[in-house]
Amino acid sequence: MTTIKDIAARLELSPSTVSIVLKGNGDRRKIKKETQQRIMNAAKEMGYKPNIQAKILRGSLSAKANISLYWVSDNRIHLLSRFLKGLQIAIMENNYQFQLSIVPYENNHLQDALTQESVLTTNAIIICNPSETDMEYLEANDFHIPIVLYNRYSSKYATVNMDDKTIGLLPADIFAAHGKKHPALLKSPATFSGMNIRTNVFEFQVSESAMERPVSVMVEDSMKGGYLGALTLCDLNPLPDCLFCTSDSIALGALKAFYEKKIRIPEQIEVISVGSGRPEQEEYCIPSLSVISLPLEDMAEECLKILSDSLTNFKYTPTSITFPTPYVARQSCPALIQ
């Protein structure tokens, strides 16, 4: 790291002069043009980079607390918008003075991104999408700042959850109430245990009902995955009469496949999805999509609220809060008329 002092030493000037010129105030402070040029050249040559921490500290600037949001850098990046929207709403409404940093990481490699050193450079952390391995890392280490986990369970950290059991239970109950017989499930590989809970509970609940055992197809968590999975289902005899998808992406791909195969929804097959995507998209796809609605924005807001409280009161308690995941009936699986 080249510092102002280094440049000053090399040019036999004082740090003050170098600072003034580098800040762009050379002319105003009447530093000789030639001196200015020498300083700029040296800065370039020596690869000088201003240290903003020092600037901020020196100026007693920006009491803004830094909140780091850890988000996995895979397909799930498109869910980040909804989460960020929730954070922004919380920031606006509560007039939080936060600087929000996005830290990407890869599943099973949280430890590379969330180091003890990186923890020293932030005030509080929201961790989203950790895998089981990542969770083990979190449980095994101590970070001395407030951390909240989104949609994970832990006795060590504050968590903001949804009830994964309900997410699996609701569609099974609805299909049963609709008198369906041949259930199907399009699921993607579980990236955390909650996903297994959802699908296991669905399969269990179905097995407790008058329905047959569900046909489960493992697909990629994408529209393409859902499309291909649904094509597989179309070849079955009998055709499933109801389908649960573990994500919006999968469901939207499936809708396309059914459309192409001229399979009518909901008449021939009812579809319910985990509502992870944009509600607007669920409303305007063809047909509109019934979902177990995940309140991402509200949960994001809650994460920030917890951290704000922690920072304000200078105490951190591993609270846990669970958000409801209501069923939103749309065309793909309408509510029964009572």
Place this chain on the structure above:
Amino acid sequence: MTTIKDIAARLELSPSTVSIVLKGNGDRRKIKKETQQRIMNAAKEMGYKPNIQAKILRGSLSAKANISLYWVSDNRIHLLSRFLKGLQIAIMENNYQFQLSIVPYENNHLQDALTQESVLTTNAIIICNPSETDMEYLEANDFHIPIVLYNRYSSKYATVNMDDKTIGLLPADIFAAHGKKHPALLKSPATFSGMNIRTNVFEFQVSESAMERPVSVMVEDSMKGGYLGALTLCDLNPLPDCLFCTSDSIALGALKAFYEKKIRIPEQIEVISVGSGRPEQEEYCIPSLSVISLPLEDMAEECLKILSDSLTNFKYTPTSITFPTPYVARQSCPALIQ
């Protein structure tokens, strides 16, 4: 701002002791339990918040440069995912040591978010979605750090652009080549001059062709807006035989309306949209959507590249680069068979 010094003074302890306890090392350093308790209580009472700038500076930690991304906090938040994806790719591929901060702002109020003070707390800035008013603010002020504008024109700042003329030209030419007669346009209120360029060029190019004057309907930039706008078009006699939409959201809403009205795409009406959304979504909607593809990810990468160069070479030149916006033919407006 309560500091460690303040707490030490109040309790008649040294700053060292307070620091040790607050950092959670009290037990290891064998500070008396009672002293620890007194310190924690005082910190809570006095509203102590650790100053991370000081921590970082002191520890010579994190040479990570801070890049601030200014993004408007309205509907366009859902486009942020694609942009962030591009940034993350750039960070991973080039192993950039950047801390990325997201700064929300409201159009016409960039000046409230991008203050001279806020500029001191970051190393470089990417500004997205500024309105005309915001642009005036940018042109009228000097910030002494590298700034790059996404999809705007300026002689003062580096810019990363797409060619708005092409975006308007292409669909008009394609519709003309397809022998269409009755063009329509669903557009949302322009949030920057480039949007007017797109629609004006489309309307002009259409008027130069054998087609009739286009029917232009102003709608909200959302699926609902597109849906309602398309319903209006459905009432026209004759029905338009081709439609240009200024965003994916609008187009997806329009597809739904046409589906409900049993209007066949592309047979009765061809649809081309500005491809601002997720390509996967464009492929799996019904029918799949032909678009003028906007390379958001590539442009985001380029923004970061420019800033990285600026920071490395300690010089900032207002370069300008324009990215191609190729036509991607899908079901809603297939390519002519040659």
Place this chain on the structure above:
DNA sequence: CTGAAAGCGCTTACAG
């Protein structure tokens, strides 16, 4: 068990 001292990199008010 606790404290005095030095220093991270920068800027600014003051002096000359």
Place this chain on the structure above:
DNA sequence: CTGAAAGCGCTTACAG
């Protein structure tokens, strides 16, 4: 036109 000195808030190695 340029420099010497102080200080932002914190932590750590050392001393006692």
